[in-house]
Amino acid sequence: MPDRNTPRISWFSELGIDDRPTVGGKGASLGELIRAGAAVPPGFVVTTAAFEAFLRALDADGKIRRRIDALAGADAAAIAETCRSIRGELERATFAEDLHAEISEAYRRLCGDQDRRPVAVRSSATSEDHSEASFAGLQDTFLWIKGVDEVISGIKRCWASLYSVESVTYRLRLKLPEDDVAMAVVVQHMVDAHAAGVMFTRSPTTGDKSVIVMEAAWGLGSAVVSGEVTPDKFVINKITGEVSKRDISRKTVQHVPDADRGKVVEVAVPEQLQTIACVNDDEIRALATMAKAIELHYGQPQDIEWAIDRREAANHGILLLQSRPETVWSNRGQEKKTIDHVDQNPLAHVLRALSNRGS
Numbered sequence: 001m002p003d004r005n006t007p008r009i010s011w012f013s014e015l016g017i018d019d020r021p022t023v024g025g026k027g028a029s030l031g032e033l034i035r036a037g038a039a040v041p042p043g044f045v046v047t048t049a050a051f052e053a054f055l056r057a058l059d060a061d062g063k064i065r066r067r068i069d070a071l072a073g074a075d076a077a078a079i080a081e082t083c084r085s086i087r088g089e090l091e092r093a094t095f096a097e098d099l100h101a102e103i104s105e106a107y108r109r110l111c112g113d114q115d116r117r118p119v120a121v122r123s124s125a126t127s128e129d130h131s132e133a134s135f136a137g138l139q140d141t142f143l144w145i146k147g148v149d150e151v152i153s154g155i156k157r158c159w160a161s162l163y164s165v166e167s168v169t170y171r172l173r174l175k176l177p178e179d180d181v182a183m184a185v186v187v188q189h190m191v192d193a194h195a196a197g198v199m200f201t202r203s204p205t206t207g208d209k210s211v212i213v214m215e216a217a218w219g220l221g222s223a224v225v226s227g228e229v230t231p232d233k234f235v236i237n238k239i240t241g242e243v244s245k246r247d248i249s250r251k252t253v254q255h256v257p258d259a260d261r262g263k264v265v266e267v268a269v270p271e272q273l274q275t276i277a278c279v280n281d282d283e284i285r286a287l288a289t290m291a292k293a294i295e296l297h298y299g300q301p302q303d304i305e306w307a308i309d310r311r312e313a314a315n316h317g318i319l320l321l322q323s324r325p326e327t328v329w330s331n332r333g334q335e336k337k338t339i340d341h342v343d344q345n346p347l348a349h350v351l352r353a354l355s356n357r358g359s
Helices: 017-035 048-058 063-069 076-092 097-111 148-161 165-174 281-298 328-333 346-356
Strands: 009-011 043-046 119-125 141-145 183-189 193-200 211-218 232-237 243-247 253-258 263-268 302-309 318-325
Touching: 009 017, 009 097, 017 043, 017 048, 017 119, 017 183, 017 318, 043 097, 043 119, 048 097, 048 183, 063 076, 076 148, 076 165, 097 148, 097 183, 119 148, 141 148, 141 253, 141 263, 148 183, 193 281, 211 281, 232 281, 281 302, 281 318
Parallel strands: none
Antiparallel strands: 009 043, 043 183, 119 141, 119 183, 193 211, 193 302, 211 232, 232 243, 253 263, 302 318
């Protein structure tokens, strides 16, 4: 639980990995990446203090959390009905005027001189992205959100997604105390990506630590995450930088922002692009170099989300959207996991080196 001094809005530049209890795994990771020198789309976090204030106003007696605790051992139908009821309560509730005003001001500051700038509104649960358990994908994200009213609605829907059947079932299975679970929400500039994907600094299929496995597709990464596209796949040797494997898939659709309709839409990939790699060798090398630096910064294998902005020239336009501990193989080995906060900053050195090469 946040204390009374916890701010309800925190900017990425103010955060690090130790702030996970108040800004969730995603928010803490974005702040840590900035500290490490990474290029990250700017934004802020609506902290757990805001979530707790909202929940207290709606449920002063704490019945919602007790209802979840009472589901231990319940059947699927009971869990589904309880989740449906709680999500509805949260989505119908209204914000207190002071909280509405704080979020509105933060959004206006983020927009700068571009009124109604599109943003991504991303769930960031306090129990997500631990090395012992990952809630990645269990809560909602909303893309291409414009205007204060839509941002407020997106935040409420993120909070409500903490009570999705998938999320509740997962934490019941892990026997996580409900009082320890809360939701922060990330609000950040939307990336107009020409390509995006994920990379793992340890093979997710074999556990091999000597390689980086990269998956990529045209457009926004949501097409990869949703499984609508079979991405290109590359395996890169960490020592030599050699791409030892290239699987180029037929990518027939991509997710792109539609400025006129104010939403993300699915469109066909031009036929001439469907069977060619969506990232070139220079971009692969730059991404792999960043992946190694991020792993070094965190001191453990990472699962990294990235995008290449159509409009950004620096560092090949690469922006980092998330870095979380790899869990499958690390948990099998019960490896020690630490973050070495030293004066050296490997990722910053990498970015400077890439810039000096004229990227």
